[in-house]
Amino acid sequence: MLTVALAQIAPVWLDKHKTLEKVKTAILEAAEKNCELIIFGEGLVPGYPFWLSITNGSAWDNQTQKEIHAHYLRNAVQIESGDLTEIQELAKSHEMAIYLGIIEKPKDRGGHSIYCSLVYINQIGEIKSVHRKLQPTYEERLTWSPGDGNGLQVHPLKEFTVGGLNCWENWMPLARTALYGLGESLHIAVWPGAVRNTENITRMIAQESRSYVISVSSLMRTTDFPKDTPHLKTIIENSPEVLADGGSCIAGPDGKWILEPVPLQEGLLIETLDFNRVLEERQNFDPVGHYSRPDVLQLHVNRERQSAVTYTKN
Secondary structure, eight states, X not given: OEEEEEEEOOOOTTOHHHHHHHHHXXXXXXXXXXXXXXXXXXXXXXXXXXXXXXXXXXXXXXXXXXXXXXXXXXXXXXXXXXXXXXXHHHHHHHTOEEEEEEEEOOGGGTSSSBEEEEEEEOTTSOEEEEEEOSSOOGGGGGXXXXXXXXXXXXXXXXXXXXXXXXXXXXXXXXXXXXXXXXTOOEEEEEESSOHHHHHHHHHHHHHHHTSEEEEEEOEEEGGGSOXXXXXXXXXXXXXXXXXXXXXXXEEOTTSOEEEEEEEXXXXXXXXXXXXXXXXXXXXXXXXXXXXXXXXXXXXXXXXXXXXXXXXXXX
C-alpha cells in the first residue's frame, strides 16, 4: 500500500519564496496524515505564465513583455543555488517522496533561460531527477525553453516504480513509452490546472499502461495575483476570475476512477493505492512486455543532458 497526497493548491503567483512556503505547509500537513508521496502541479513554483495569452505575449520587442519576463526569471528556481534545500530536508525528516513542478533556471544552460521542470525528491531527501519539459505547448514557447531526455527517469517507491511528465507531454506516446520501458507502475501527470485536461487522458493512460495514474493540477484565481506583480492592472483587465480550476484525480490500472477530477477545491486530496492491482491488470496486457513486438517496433531514447558548451579540463 502507498498513501499519496495530491496537493491542489495555488501559487503566490510569480513569488518564489512565498510559494515555497505554501509548498512546505502542504508537506507538513501531508506528513501529519502519514502520506508517503506528495505531488504538486506543473510549474507551481513560482507559477504558470498565464499573462502570455491575455497580454499579447507574442508582441515583438515589447517593454511590458520584457518586464514581466524579467520578473518571472528572477523568481525561477535555481536548484544548484539551494532553492530546494529546505524542501529536501522536509522530505528526509518525514520520509516522504515529493514530485514538485518548478520553473527552473539551470546553471548548466547559463542561468538566463527557463525550463518547465518536474523534480523528484526521494524519501531521504535526494533529488533523483529533474525532467525539463520536452516540448513547451503553444504560447509557453514564448517564455519556456525546450528540455531534453535526461529526466526521463523512474524511481523505486516501496513496491511501486514512479515516473512523471509535464502537462501535454502526457499526450506524447513515445515519452510515455520511455517510462513504461523502465518499469513504471505509477504515472504522475502534472498540469497547470484544468478539468478539461485531466478528465479524459488520466483514464486513457491508465488503460494503456495498466498502471495507476495520478493527475495533479494547481489552482489560479485573480485573487492569487500579488499586488507587486509587474503590469498587474493590464493582466487583471484581461483575465477571467478563475484561470485554473484544478481537476486533480486518480485512475486505477483498469482505467476506472479512484478519485474523479476535483474542481476548485484547494487543499490535499489523499488516497491509498494497492500495488497488487497493477499485477492483476498486467495479466492480459503489458505494453512493453508480453504485449509488445520489439523485433518490429522499438524506441531509442537519448537521455544525455544537453548543453550549448562543452568544456575540456585544463
